[in-house]
Amino acid sequence: MESRNTVRLLAELAECVAEASPEQRGALWRLSEPARQLDANLIRLPAGADVGEHQENDLDVMLLVVAGSGALLDVERELPLGVGSLVWLPSGTRRGLRAGPDGLVYLTVHRRRPGLAVQGIREAEPMEEAGEAACWLHLICPGCGAVPDGASPAYCSRCGERLPTD
Incomplete structure (x- = not known):
């Protein structure tokens, strides 16, 4: 088993790009090493596609174009x-x-967001009025787990993945 401190080749980005369809949108590769301090994603936008205006309030992001233009x-x-x-x-x-x-393929690198910590479990309190709790699962990006900015976006502002329509 390799330790966290072992240097290793993670991906050949040119191969990731070459193996993907030109129409494919979203993550072609993701950094998935355990106990890492960084996140990185190789994202493809097909010709003419866009990632709508958004604002990242918590992280600086480095973006490197590896194929195409935009x-x-x-x-x-x-x-x-x-x-x-x-x-x-x-x-x-x-x-x-x-x-x-010709589309745009870019690598983003930023500090890893801390994971959600599970707090202590407590007994549910009875409610006087029952009703369904609001479900936010349909708002979460299936590609990277981000909650998108803006009203009814079609694509994730972090990774470019198409968002569910419901």
Whole structure:
């Protein structure tokens, strides 16, 4: 068994891109090492697709374009992106992405969000009025587990995965 401190090759990103369909949208690869301090995702947006404007309040994100082209959209400008473009997205900034005619494949890297901790279980208290609790499961991205920003988004603002419609 390899220890946490063992250096190893995680992925050949060019192969991940080459093996995926040009129409595929969402995560082509994810960092999944246990006990890691970082998260990383290789995301594909097909030609003309976009990730709507959103704001990440908690994390700085590094974005590296590995295939295709597109544009980073922020409140001030549209920044053209091509293979090798490396962008720092500071926490608190509003941004979106749009893929060019050949699509856009990019790697994002950021500090790992802490996992949800299970608190002590307590006995349920009886309720005077019964009713169904609100279910948020349909709002959670099946690709990365994020709760999307905005009203009724079609795609996850973190990983680009198509969101459930119900």
